[in-house]
Amino acid sequence: MKLFDVYPLNDIVIEKAMGSYVWDDQGQKYLDLYGGHAVISIGHTHPHYVKRIEEQLHKVGFYSNSIKIPLQVELAEKLGKISGKEDYQLFLCNSGAEANENALKLASFYNGRKKIIAFKKAFHGRTSLAVAATDNPNIVAPVNQTDNVIFLPFNDEAALEAAFRQNEISSVIIEGIQGVGGINIASDSFLKKVRSLCDGYNAVFIADSVQCGYGRSGKFYSHDFAGVDADIYTMAKGMGNGFPVGAISIAPKIQPKHFMLGTTFGGNHLACAAALAVLEVIENEELINNAKTVGDYLMEELKKLPHIKEVRGRGLMIGIDLPEELNMVKKNLLFKHKIFTGEAKPNVIRLLPALNITRGEADIFLQAIKTEIG
Numbered sequence: 001m002k003l004f005d006v007y008p009l010n011d012i013v014i015e016k017a018m019g020s021y022v023w024d025d026q027g028q029k030y031l032d033l034y035g036g037h038a039v040i041s042i043g044h045t046h047p048h049y050v051k052r053i054e055e056q057l058h059k060v061g062f063y064s065n066s067i068k069i070p071l072q073v074e075l076a077e078k079l080g081k082i083s084g085k086e087d088y089q090l091f092l093c094n095s096g097a098e099a100n101e102n103a104l105k106l107a108s109f110y111n112g113r114k115k116i117i118a119f120k121k122a123f124h125g126r127t128s129l130a131v132a133a134t135d136n137p138n139i140v141a142p143v144n145q146t147d148n149v150i151f152l153p154f155n156d157e158a159a160l161e162a163a164f165r166q167n168e169i170s171s172v173i174i175e176g177i178q179g180v181g182g183i184n185i186a187s188d189s190f191l192k193k194v195r196s197l198c199d200g201y202n203a204v205f206i207a208d209s210v211q212c213g214y215g216r217s218g219k220f221y222s223h224d225f226a227g228v229d230a231d232i233y234t235m236a237k238g239m240g241n242g243f244p245v246g247a248i249s250i251a252p253k254i255q256p257k258h259f260m261l262g263t264t265f266g267g268n269h270l271a272c273a274a275a276l277a278v279l280e281v282i283e284n285e286e287l288i289n290n291a292k293t294v295g296d297y298l299m300e301e302l303k304k305l306p307h308i309k310e311v312r313g314r315g316l317m318i319g320i321d322l323p324e325e326l327n328m329v330k331k332n333l334l335f336k337h338k339i340f341t342g343e344a345k346p347n348v349i350r351l352l353p354a355l356n357i358t359r360g361e362a363d364i365f366l367q368a369i370k371t372e373i374g
């Protein structure tokens, strides 16, 4: 059997990884500012993470959600504390799409409505409702198409108000910083408007924090910058530092009923051990502060460089918008300078490094990009 060919691949095989570095099968070392798409939050193979998972594996790796799993309670308590949402409730699943799928479904159970507001350039995942709320017709199969999703321009308060007046809205789903869409920040005043309209119409505010959450922005959820709470936060990526785990954090006003949500693998013992290890490292090593400090430094320095159209972002979620004539920079960073970065269409380099990247590692990148565009 061969692989189903759904990704264009770089001809690189990674065999070893540590901190912000990976090594290929030829022994070549690379600086990783991509983290396998914002997944590596506490650095590759962090010793505490390895130890916590290893120890758990020797005890019990999996049992279903039909029994009590104290690690889930421990995780809920820790996440509630670090995210500043101690009165919220945790439902565990396995990926970002699944988190959004459950959030949209839960919102509809809550208010009995069907219509969802999503935004231009949004990405929420590839499963049925999540992909229907994603602004990319190329990845929406005919079976996923629905008129239950209304796409509005990002940060357009008048359009949002009009959509609420004209429809019975169940939920609004919004990334605090659009990732796949090219690092676009939801303005504070727009998120406040989402909050007040959801309150006014009893709709559910869903903060997709799958990519921009978990401390990456310099706050636990990037939506926190607006100073308002969402009703449901969805998360995955950085939550497990590579172990597949996702979750939704649910406001107290949304009450559970047995069997309304469920999962076989979600919240298994190993996933909880991984997620707990991540939170412990984020807390002990003050990684949210580091994300802010190194992120601010990177953006400040990048803004001094010539030829860049715009530098956007918060913390360690940074977009470098380049003109078309500089479309080789990302490839050159990888193959000449041995630095992994991410991209967004049409020509935006995305930096999504581990939250414990050092200033020295940031300097290596700055030096490399200077030689490419300076």
Ligand SMILES: Cc1ncc(COP(=O)(O)O)c(C=O)c1O
Pocket (backbone or CB within 6 Å): 095, 096, 097, 098, 100, 123, 124, 125, 126, 175, 179, 180, 208, 209, 210, 211, 212, 236, 237
């Ligand atoms: C904002 C956002 N939401 C949801 C997802 C989907 O997550 P997953 O690939 O884990 O299903 C992604 C993935 O890139 C994302 O960036």
